[in-house]
Amino acid sequence: MVRDDLCITVPSFFRCPISLDVMKSPVSLCTGVTYDRSSIQRWLDNGNNTCPATMQVLQTRDFVPNRTLQRLIQIWSDSVTLRVDSPESPTSTQSESVLSKDQILVAISELQTHCANRFDSLAKIARFAQDSEENLDFLVRTECFVPALVGFLDNVNDGVEFLEQVVTALDLVVSKMEDCEGLKNLILKRQGGGEKQSVDSLLLLLQQGSHVIKIASARVLKSLAVDAESKLLLAEKDGLLSELLNLITPEKDPDLMENCLSCLVSLSTPRRSKMKLVRLGAVKVFSNLLSTPSLSVSVTEKVLKLVETVSSTKEGRSEICEDSACVSAIVNKVLKVSSVATEHAVTTLWSVCYLFRDQKAQEAVTKANGLTKILLLMQSNCSPQVRQMSSDLLKIFRVNSKSCLSSYDTKTTHIMPF
Structure with a gap:
């Protein structure tokens, strides 16, 4: 399998400490040292009662298969076979990552077997992942890698610096995963009646x-919010939603705000999540954001989406209607942001003013010159859904506020809404 001219080096972790050959069936003793099954079996059959590598007396002669290491050896072996069958020229190898796939497999092995080297190994893996899309694909295909990362993430006592390395690598890999269902199960699934600590680490x-x-x-x-169950589990984690809300205040970095808003949008669809956001004062946070000048289009769209989401609950509508500044800010985003922002803003106004007929919200819309904006919107190339909601809003104001509409005749004489 190995050709001298390719200078292929076998990672030391793949060699049996007894035979020094690549292990075919790695098994681990109670001491934590891994051997090839046939070699350690012969050692024990000869009457030995110690670990060959450490010379510790064995508390039990049983051993367990090291499936993770076996998969790593298989991946490495396949990659070597591929290079033997299709050797690359020196020119092509120069363009490869500074770290080879063999070195990365060794680093992944170190994550499993060498506690002292875990930080350096993760740093190597992160550099490898950042080097190319091909490298990311390789890590995603390495089945044992993501479970190993999650295993470290589940230990909140490892310290912030080490957890940062874990999440850096995990974030890179997640971006290439087509299906995050498996990751969700690894991080959120409770085993043996206990609660996994991975979300604690992410919150930290x-x-x-x-x-x-x-x-x-x-x-x-x-990426974990793939279904209603996972969204509820995350939203009900003490401190998680409140911390995300803390990170979307106007003085925060736009990139951080946008990613936290995206996370909130994903978590907020279940009714219990919406209710919790309202209780945490989310409407006030959203109102402050919408009142901030020079807010980016993408951030504005996400904030309006969240406002629309909480407006689907009685408590959320009440908070919006009690905050005239929030209603005014929504009205100001009806035009000149984007079609997405317009739809979210009009849907919220339609919900509070037309569907639930809140008098305070109607008055706030009037004071914010909302009727003019709605009339102008109907003259624009808006979607049929937005046009219908705008028409519904105008009917409400025509019925409830004749004096209001008469005042608009002087401001918008070129518009004939009825």
């Missing part, structure tokens, strides 16, 4: 991590 990084790590943590959390 949202609170104490660097700027870049907070963004990565928000992206990983969003």
